[in-house]
Amino acid sequence: MVNKLIVSNILYRPIRTAVSALAVAIEVAMVMLFVGLAHGLLNESAHRVEGVGADILVQPPGSSFLFALSQAPMPLKIGDRLKEIPHVLAVAPVFFNFISTSLTVIYGIDMSSFDDVTGGFTYYPGSRPLRDPYDLLVDNLYAKANHVKIGDTLTLLNHQFHVSGIVEHGKGARLFIPLQTAQDLMQEPDKASLFFIKCTEPGYADAVTDAIRQLLHGYQVRPVNEYLSLMTSNNLPGLNAFITVVIIIAVGIGFLVIFLSMYTTVTERTREIGILKSLGASKRYIIAVILREAGLLSAVGIIVGYGIAAVTRKVLIAYFPTLFIELTIQWAVYAAILALAGSMVGAFYPAMRAARLDPVDALAYE
Amino acid sequence: MEPIIATHDLRKVYRVGKVAVEALRGVNCIVHEGEFVAVVGPSGCGKSTLLHVLGGLTAPTSGQVLVDGNDFSKMTDGDRTRFRRHKIGFVFQRFNLLPTLTARNNIAIAQHIQGNGFNPHRFQAVVEMLGIQGKLDHRPYALSGGEQQRVAIARAVICDPKLLLADEPTGNLDSENSQTVLNMIRGLNKNFGQTVLMITHNPEAAAVADRIIHMRDGCIISD
Numbered sequence: 060m061v062n063k064l065i066v067s068n069i070l071y072r073p074i075r076t077a078v079s080a081l082a083v084a085i086e087v088a089m090v091m092l093f094v095g096l097a098h099g100l101l102n103e104s105a106h107r108v109e110g111v112g113a114d115i116l117v118q119p120p121g122s123s124f125l126f127a128l129s130q131a132p133m134p135l136k137i138g139d140r141l142k143e144i145p146h147v148l149a150v151a152p153v154f155f156n157f158i159s160t161s162l163t164v165i166y167g168i169d170m171s172s173f174d175d176v177t178g179g180f181t182y183y184p185g186s187r188p189l190r191d192p193y194d195l196l197v198d199n200l201y202a203k204a205n206h207v208k209i210g211d212t213l214t215l216l217n218h219q220f221h222v223s224g225i226v227e228h229g230k231g232a233r234l235f236i237p238l239q240t241a242q243d244l245m246q247e248p249d250k251a252s253l254f255f256i257k258c259t260e261p262g263y264a265d266a267v268t269d270a271i272r273q274l275l276h277g278y279q280v281r282p283v284n285e286y287l288s289l290m291t292s293n294n295l296p297g298l299n300a301f302i303t304v305v306i307i308i309a310v311g312i313g314f315l316v317i318f319l320s321m322y323t324t325v326t327e328r329t330r331e332i333g334i335l336k337s338l339g340a341s342k343r344y345i346i347a348v349i350l351r352e353a354g355l356l357s358a359v360g361i362i363v364g365y366g367i368a369a370v371t372r373k374v375l376i377a378y379f380p381t382l383f384i385e386l387t388i389q390w391a392v393y394a395a396i397l398a399l400a401g402s403m404v405g406a407f408y409p410a411m412r413a414a415r416l417d418p419v420d421a422l423a424y425e
Numbered sequence: 426m427e428p429i430i431a432t433h434d435l436r437k438v439y440r441v442g443k444v445a446v447e448a449l450r451g452v453n454c455i456v457h458e459g460e461f462v463a464v465v466g467p468s469g470c471g472k473s474t475l476l477h478v479l480g481g482l483t484a485p486t487s488g489q490v491l492v493d494g495n496d497f498s499k500m501t502d503g504d505r506t507r508f509r510r511h512k513i514g515f516v517f518q519r520f521n522l523l524p525t526l527t528a529r530n531n532i533a534i535a536q537h538i539q540g541n542g543f544n545p546h547r548f549q550a551v552v553e554m555l556g557i558q559g560k561l562d563h564r565p566y567a568l569s570g571g572e573q574q575r576v577a578i579a580r581a582v583i584c585d586p587k588l589l590l591a592d593e594p595t596g597n598l599d600s601e602n603s604q605t606v607l608n609m610i611r612g613l614n615k616n617f618g619q620t621v622l623m624i625t626h627n628p629e630a631a632a633v634a635d636r637i638i639h640m641r642d643g644c645i646i647s648d
Contacts, residue, residue, distance in 0.1 A: 060530065060537035067525035334521045337482065338538045338580070339510020341503065418482045422521065 061344075065352045068324075075320055076356065082316030083360025083398050088367040089309040090394040091386055094302055095372070099383035101298075105290035109283060110229035112177050113151070113255035114264040116286055117141065117271060118279040122252075132250030137275065138172075141254060144270045146263035149175035152251035153231070154241035156216055165215065166232035167241020176257045177230050185209045186224025189237050195220035196235040198228035203380045216244050231255075233381065310401040313360075317405035321353055325413040332413050333421025342414035349413055353406030354399065361395045427494060429588055429620050430456035430479060435488035437474050437643075448474040450643035451488065458587070461614040461621045463634035471643040472624045473592060479622065480513050480590045481505035493587050510539050514581030516610075518593035520573040522565040528576045529561040532583050539584045551579045555609055571602030578609060582619065589613065591623040595630050607633045 069076045108116075119133040132154070141150045154167035166173075170188050174180070180188070180196065186209055189196060195215070197207050202225045207213065211222045220236065242248050258267050264282045271280045281289075325332070332345060372384045437449040448471045456462050464472045477483045478490055481497055484505070490497040493512055497505055514535075515521075522531045532552070536543050552558050555575045565573055574594060581589055591610060595603035611633050613619040623634060631637050639647040 060534050060543075063530055064523070064526060064534065067530075071525040330521070331523055334523060335534075335538070336506070337480070337509070337515045337517075337521070338535050339506055339513075340538050341506055341510075344538065419477050422482075422517070 061348060061351065064348065065355055068328075068352060069355060072324075072327075075323070076359075079316055079320040079356045080360040080363055082320075083313050083357050083402060084364035084367050086309040086313035086401065087361050087364025087394045087398050088371060089312075090306055090397060091364070091368040091390055092371055092384060093305040093309075094390050095368075095384040095386045096382065097298055097302055098387075099385040101290055102385060103383035105287050107229055107231055108290075109287060110177075111151075111231045111255050112257060114258045114261055114283055115256040115268055115271065116279075116281050116283065117254040117256060117275065118252070118281075120277040120279065122279055132245075132247045132252055133278070135249045135251050138251065138254055140274060141256060141271065144267055144274070146259045146267050147256055148259045149257040151176040151255040151257075152238060153253045153255065154238055154245070154247070154250065155252040156236070156241050156244060158215060163234060164232050165234040165236055165241065167238045168235050169238045173235075173255075176255045180224075180230060181227035183209070183225040183227075186226065189223060189235065191221070191223075192237055192240045192243075193218060193220050194223040194237065196224050196226050197222060198226055198230075198233045200228045200380045201233040218244065306397065310397050313357075313398050314401040314405040317353055317356065317402040318408065320356070321349060321406040321409035322412075324352070325349065325409045328413075329416060329421050329424040332416050333418050333424065336416070336418035337422060345414045346410040349410035350403060350406050353402045353410075357399050357402040360402075361398050364394065364398070365391060427458075428455040428491075429458045429460075429493055430454065430622070431489075431491040432479075433489040435475075435478065435490055436486050437471075437478055437483070438486045439474075448643055449478070449485075452640075452643070452645055454638060454645055454648065456620065456622060458620050459614070459618045460636060461611065461634045462623070462636045462638060463631035464622065464624045464638045464640060465626060465628065465631045466640035467626065470640040472640050474643075475640070476590050476592050476622070476624050479588075480515060481509045511584070512587040514584065514586035514589045516574070516577050516581050516589065516591040516594045518596035520565070520570070520577045520597070522573055522576060522580075524565050527562050527564055528557060528568065528572075531565070531576055532561075532580045535580045535583050541584070544583075547583060547585070551583050554612070555579050569602070570598050571605055574598060574602070574606050575609065578606070578613075582613060587620060589619055589621045591621060593625055594623065595625065595627060603627075603630065 135152055138150045138152050141147060149172060151172040152169060156165040156167060158165065168189070183199060195213060201207065207222055209222055209225055213220050213222060215234070242250055256267065258264055268280055268282050335345060368386055372386060375382055375384060432452050432454050435449050435452040436447070439446045439448055452475060464475065466472050478485050478497065479492060481492070484502070485498050488498065492508070495508055500508070523534065526534065532548065533543055552561065555578055557572065557575050557579060560568055560572050560576070568576065594610065595606055598606060607630055610621055610623065614621050623630070625631050638645055
């Protein structure tokens with residue numbers, strides 16, 4: 060019977076219901092999309108590094124696992140010493156150039172050694188490898204997002220680059236230029252930002268890592284698995300704080316709208332609450348009616364929020380192919396719990412107010 | 426026989442801002458089970474306040490109020506609510522049906538609040554007695570005043586209360602519907618022994634009752 064009362068109340072005021080449910084839906088969608096975007100971009104970045112196919116990463120002392128923050132160069136000749144370590148199959152030096160305006164890392168690569176480590180790019184028809192100093196390879200997602208075609212000229216780092224090819228994504232960066240060009244642009248000749256190392260067998264990774272650490276004291280030497288384990292929101296400065304702020308804002312929106320909605324409802328239905336009291340409804344009964352109504356509004360909002368998140372993700376990815384948004388069951392559950400909890404807290408004061416109404420005053424309410 | 430209502434020196438003072446309004450000034454009355462009592466008097470004489478106190482909607486300021494042996498002056502708001510749920514039915518001048526529910530659910534919600542579950546036999550008997558079988562799936566806005574009041578009476582008696590309190594039940598009805606509603610309340614009293622205390626300012630309505638109590642200025646002036 061209470062369910063009938065709640066459902067009929069909700070249907071009786073469709074605009075209020077729609078606005079309240081929409082607020083909860085936006086709350087849920089915001090949480091899922093922002094968290095999904097943060098984790099998606101992080102994981103995709105990690106997968107791209109994993110996709111290079113190297114077993115070990117060597118960076119200069121004091122450098123960050125975030126490549127964009129890690130442009131400290133090391134001598135290129137270190138690569139020759141690394142090649143001499145037993146069980147090392149290939150060593151690929153990479154020089155990072157970072158475009159701060161678009162937060163894009165460009166890999167300066169030596170085609171031959173990079174192919175040795177990665178097994179080579181998968182080229183789209185009409186492409187050719189890097190040959191001339193201002194040749195540029197872009198991955199297919201960058202090309203799609205920026206409408207880049209083979210033969211186009213792109214201005215990067217204040218220089219004109221000729222797009223010599225489009226390659227399948229997933230090999231470290233989205234943009235690749237010749238190693239020497241990358242060094243020259245930064246005026247760091249014969250330097251590298253990172254060495255990708257491929258072992259003869261992945262099982263040798265730990266042994267080779269130890270050998271490199273003995274050879275290069277103070278350098279950042281990480282097996283790829285260790286690198287991947289670092290690519291979490293906990294290790295990214297400010298990311299968790301950002302996610303927390305987004306969640307607080309989203310839950311705040313849901314809380315305020317539900318609070319306002321239920322407060323208005325209680326005021327509107329003062330007389331009805333008086334009627335229930337005259338029938339002998341206890342304070343607990345009245346509170347339960349209000350909270351369950353808020354709960355139902357939230358449930359509708361949560362389901363709509365899932366839909367909004369899924370549709371928004373599709374639209375965003377269609378327009379921005381380089382975006383990766385991971386909508387996970389785990390965060391769907393978290394978002395639902397947050398929305399429900401926010402709604403319950405928001406509805407609690409109006410519910411208490413309703414329960415405390417004087418029945419005589421409530422019955423006289425016009 | 427124990428009276429169902431017994432008040433002794435019942436007083437009720439309202440505060441309107443800083444002004445104390447004495448609505449009941451020492452009311453003494455006794456109503457026995459099965460009686461149909463009408464309380465009449467001019468507006469502001471305290472009859473509605475008396476009904477609210479007897480229904481446990483508000484606590485008396487002083488004096489004693491015994492309803493079915495329970496002293497409201499010593500009961501908490503929660504205790505009075507519980508008592509009201511099981512023992513008292515209200516009929517209001519403005520019907521006071523829940524606008525979002527159908528007539529059927531307006532009646533059934535009283536059983537639900539009482540907590541004894543839906544009793545289909547009792548439900549059927551009440552709706553037949555009040556002649557609202559064909560209106561059960563209508564919402565209040567789709568019912569006439571007379572029909573709404575019959576639904577309200579059905580809701581008030583569905584849980585078989587010891588005491589039916591009616592606050593100007595014909596105040597919003599035309600004469601034909603007023604008569605119908607009065608006949609039904611009279612029928613409940615005659616046929617089922619339902620104790621009724623009805624407030625009215627209409628002498629014709631009061632004439633239906635077995636006994637008429639006159640009030641003025643918060644006091645009973647004749648009984």
